[in-house]
Amino acid sequence: MMKNLIKNELFKLSHRTETKVLLIFAILVTIVLNFMNYYFSETNENSYKKQLKSMIKFDEDMKKSADNIEDKIYYYSDYEINQLKLKYPLISAETGYINQTISDLAEEMYRNQFTNGINSESYLEVKKEYEEALQKLENYDWKQDINEEIKANQEVIDVLSDTTSTSSSTQTEIDYYQEVIRVLNYRLKNNIPQDGSNASNTLDEYLESLQAYKMMNKNVVTHQDKIALMEVEKALNIGKYELDHDLIKDQGNSYTTIAEELLSVASGQGFMIMFVAIFIASMIIPTEFEKGTIKQLLVKPYTRTEILVSKIIATILYFIGYTIFFLVVNWIVVGIFAGFNTIKAPIIVYDFGSKTATQVGLIPELIKCFLLVLPRFLLTMFIANLFAIGSKSTVLAMFVGLSLNMSDFTMLQKPIAKFILSNCWDFNVFANGGISMNEYVTLTSSVIVVVVTTIVVLLLSNIVFKRKEIKNQ
Amino acid sequence: MEAVLELKNVNKHFGKKQILHDISFSVNEGEILGFIGPNGAGKTTTIKLILGLQRIDSGEVFINGKNIKTNFKEAMERVGAIVENPDSYMYLSGMQNLELIARLYKNISKEKINELVELVGLKDRIHDKVSKYSLGMRQRLGIAEALLNSPNLLVLDEPTNGLDPEGITELRNLLVKLATENKVAILISSHNLAELQSFCTNICIIQEGKIISTESINALQHDSLGRYIIELNHLENIDSYLKEEDKKLENNMIEVGREREEISDFIFELLKNNYKIYQVKEKEKTLEQAFLERIGGENDEKSNQK
Ligand SMILES: Nc1ncnc2c1ncn2[C@@H]1O[C@H](COP(=O)(O)OP(=O)(O)O)[C@@H](O)[C@H]1O
Ligand SMILES: [Mg+2]
Numbered sequence: 001m002m003k004n005l006i007k008n009e010l011f012k013l014s015h016r017t018e019t020k021v022l023l024i025f026a027i028l029v030t031i032v033l034n035f036m037n038y039y040f041s042e043t044n045e046n047s048y049k050k051q052l053k054s055m056i057k058f059d060e061d062m063k064k065s066a067d068n069i070e071d072k073i074y075y076y077s078d079y080e081i082n083q084l085k086l087k088y089p090l091i092s093a094e095t096g097y098i099n100q101t102i103s104d105l106a107e108e109m110y111r112n113q114f115t116n117g118i119n120s121e122s123y124l125e126v127k128k129e130y131e132e133a134l135q136k137l138e139n140y141d142w143k144q145d146i147n148e149e150i151k152a153n154q155e156v157i158d159v160l161s162d163t164t165s166t167s168s169s170t171q172t173e174i175d176y177y178q179e180v181i182r183v184l185n186y187r188l189k190n191n192i193p194q195d196g197s198n199a200s201n202t203l204d205e206y207l208e209s210l211q212a213y214k215m216m217n218k219n220v221v222t223h224q225d226k227i228a229l230m231e232v233e234k235a236l237n238i239g240k241y242e243l244d245h246d247l248i249k250d251q252g253n254s255y256t257t258i259a260e261e262l263l264s265v266a267s268g269q270g271f272m273i274m275f276v277a278i279f280i281a282s283m284i285i286p287t288e289f290e291k292g293t294i295k296q297l298l299v300k301p302y303t304r305t306e307i308l309v310s311k312i313i314a315t316i317l318y319f320i321g322y323t324i325f326f327l328v329v330n331w332i333v334v335g336i337f338a339g340f341n342t343i344k345a346p347i348i349v350y351d352f353g354s355k356t357a358t359q360v361g362l363i364p365e366l367i368k369c370f371l372l373v374l375p376r377f378l379l380t381m382f383i384a385n386l387f388a389i390g391s392k393s394t395v396l397a398m399f400v401g402l403s404l405n406m407s408d409f410t411m412l413q414k415p416i417a418k419f420i421l422s423n424c425w426d427f428n429v430f431a432n433g434g435i436s437m438n439e440y441v442t443l444t445s446s447v448i449v450v451v452v453t454t455i456v457v458l459l460l461s462n463i464v465f466k467r468k469e470i471k472n473q
Numbered sequence: 474m475e476a477v478l479e480l481k482n483v484n485k486h487f488g489k490k491q492i493l494h495d496i497s498f499s500v501n502e503g504e505i506l507g508f509i510g511p512n513g514a515g516k517t518t519t520i521k522l523i524l525g526l527q528r529i530d531s532g533e534v535f536i537n538g539k540n541i542k543t544n545f546k547e548a549m550e551r552v553g554a555i556v557e558n559p560d561s562y563m564y565l566s567g568m569q570n571l572e573l574i575a576r577l578y579k580n581i582s583k584e585k586i587n588e589l590v591e592l593v594g595l596k597d598r599i600h601d602k603v604s605k606y607s608l609g610m611r612q613r614l615g616i617a618e619a620l621l622n623s624p625n626l627l628v629l630d631e632p633t634n635g636l637d638p639e640g641i642t643e644l645r646n647l648l649v650k651l652a653t654e655n656k657v658a659i660l661i662s663s664h665n666l667a668e669l670q671s672f673c674t675n676i677c678i679i680q681e682g683k684i685i686s687t688e689s690i691n692a693l694q695h696d697s698l699g700r701y702i703i704e705l706n707h708l709e710n711i712d713s714y715l716k717e718e719d720k721k722l723e724n725n726m727i728e729v730g731r732e733r734e735e736i737s738d739f740i741f742e743l744l745k746n747n748y749k750i751y752q753v754k755e756k757e758k759t760l761e762q763a764f765l766e767r768i769g770g771e772n773d774e775k776s777n778q779k
Binding site: 004007016467 | 517518521524525526527528545546547549550552554556557558560561562563564565569573574576577578579618
């Protein structure tokens with residue numbers, strides 16, 4: 001018979017104007033956010049060209065009005081570079097070459113012009129270099145550059161190998177340069193110039209993490225150092241895994257992928273799902289009090305505990321349903337803006353314990369992320385619900401729920417931090433051997449705090465609800 | 474016969490104020506108990522205690538022999554109720570409201586729902602949202618809702634609010650039918666005795682949280698009989714013929730309380746003593762007056778005590 005109570009609660013919820021509005025809102029918000037991300041993304045050709053043009057106009061004005069040397073240097077070179085960029089697509093080897101080499105030369109040239117004069121030797125020297133670079137750009141052969149780079153790196157390795165003392169630190173250096181060469185070869189083989197494409201960026205980030213790791217002190221002392229090291233190791237191992245398994249070249253150039261967005265929703269990032277959880281939990285009881293319909297419910301042959309439990313279960317079910325709905329909306333909307341094939345983007349999970357990366361399927365990972373963040377949602381809903389019962393005010397309950405979720409005490413490095421709910425209720429932090437940013441918050445302490453709080457909040461809700469008197473109007 | 478509803482020495486306070494004092498009464502099957510009292514007397518509070526909507530300080534409430542404190546679910550199985558206002562979900566249709574409630578009881582058929590919709594005359598509008606209903610329509614929907622589980626105890630708190638005279642008549646006929654044909658026990662509250670007197674079998678009067686009297690409507694009606702007004706040619710020495718509660722009125726009239734058998738002796742005695750009698754009429758006293766006198770009496774007692 002409890003089943004029917006729950007059915008009724010779900011029926012009432014789904015027929016309320018507020019919940020209908022929330023459904024429409026979910027669609028609108030997703031469309032607007034994705035449109036913005038798509039339009040202003042770093043890989044959008046249209047908006048890039050528009051931006052360039054407006055920057056050129058701005059530079060032109062500033063060139064005239066600039067009254068100190070630094071400004072002059074900046075706007076003169078920027079003007080020139082932007083006009084140059086206008087000739088090439090955003091994602092192209094040429095644009096990459098302009099960004100990496102020519103823009104520095106331009107700045108150098110104008111610095112010499114404005115400080116040493118147009119006839120100075122230094123100016124003429126840089127100018128020549130600059131013009132050569134422009135020449136090179138016309139028929140830019142990026143593979144040649146990469147080959148030269150490989151040669152240079154190989155030379156470094158040769159020098160390092162020659163030294164008789166092959167200490168472990170030299171070996172690390174050699175390993176590093178070999179990895180750099182591997183990346184460069186990957187570029188050649190798969191046609192990935194340094195063009196600002198997602199694949200190229202991934203390769204660059206991998207090399208950055210390699211370098212960061214090389215420089216890092218491995219004997220960590222503080223908690224923050226430990227986290228930083230773990231993060232670099234993670235980036236490095238994931239990059240290595242992607243390279244090993246040839247997952248980089250097919251990344252495409254969308255601003256995001258369906259897989260990424262769905263995972264972000266399922267792991268409780270973003271506001272919408274949280275808002276709905278808090279809203280439903282905050283209103284499901286006060287609305288019955290406001291309209292007096294609670295009386296009609298309480299005189300039925302059910303105990304108050306049964307009625308409360310049915311409402312809580314309905315809240316949870318509605319929330320899960322809404323999350324699924326929101327995932328579907330995201331799937332469709334992101335699919336439209338970023339392409340439906342982005343759902344196939346590989347999902348790589350890193351295990352901090354064994355320091356290994358593995359590729360996993362989307363659906364299992366979605367479920368895992370959702371289950372790990374579920375304690376946070378449940379507890380938020382239970383607490384909001386408790387305040388809603390106590391105060392009969394949806395607004396107050398929502399305020400409590402939202403405050404709990406907006407507050408951030410991660411950086412409170414004191415033992416008390418482990419008792420702060422928001423520090424421990426999202427178990428995605430601990431997934432795959434991860435640790436909290438806060439050194440006092442451990443998996444064990446979090447489990448205890450969350451379980452105890454949940455029990456206390458539910459018991460309190462039951463007591464308060466059972467004792468609630470329905471006042472005369 | 475076991476009472477369908479029984480209250481035993483029920484007390485209730487809010488803060489420091491005692492709202493109900495030792496309330497006891499019972500309703501048997503087929504009885505319609507009119508629960509009468511002025512606004513603020515404690516009618517709604519009593520009804521809420523019966524339905525478990527507020528906590529009882531002391532005393533007990535039994536419904537169909539089940540104590541609501543220890544056996545709430547069983548006690549409520551055959552109760553239908555409207556408290557204060559009919560509380561339907563405004564954003565649902567009348568039919569959706571009925572279906573929600575039907576789902577909370579065992580075996581309520583679609584036919585039963587339709588039958589009740591027909592009974593309360595909402596057939597044409599049952600699929601409209603309740604927010605579009607008039608107060609009277611909401612009352613009628615409330616009644617259909619209260620009857621869904623075929624209750625043997627019906628508790629109605631001022632159900633005539635918002636009903637037009639025609640609606641009141643319909644409700645009255647319906648309640649009488651339920652009581653006589655289905656043996657339903659009905660507790661119906663009102664601050665207006667006149668509305669209830671024509672169809673209640675019993676009247677329970679509550680004032681300032683105390684039950685002043687509980688009796689059958691016949692007894693109360695009996696109480697209003699036996700007063701006569703007599704017009705004489707003069708009132709000299711009349712005092713010697715009058716009893717304590719008899720009164721002298723204007724225009725040589727007197728008001729006397731006599732049993733039916735006594736009145737002819739009384740008239741004969743007046744005639745014997747050379748009074749002329751121009752008219753004798755029975756004083757019509759409504760239930761309302763009897764009721765007011767009760768309340769008045771209670772108040773007098775109180776002021777005497779002070
Ligand atoms: N929550 C409350 N707190 C204090 N007094 C209350 C409360 N509810 C009702 N009362 C008082 O209880 C008395 C009985 O009220 P009620 O049962 O609504 O009367 P009725 O229904 O007969 O008009 C009134 O004097 C009212 O002021
Ligand atoms: Mg009342």
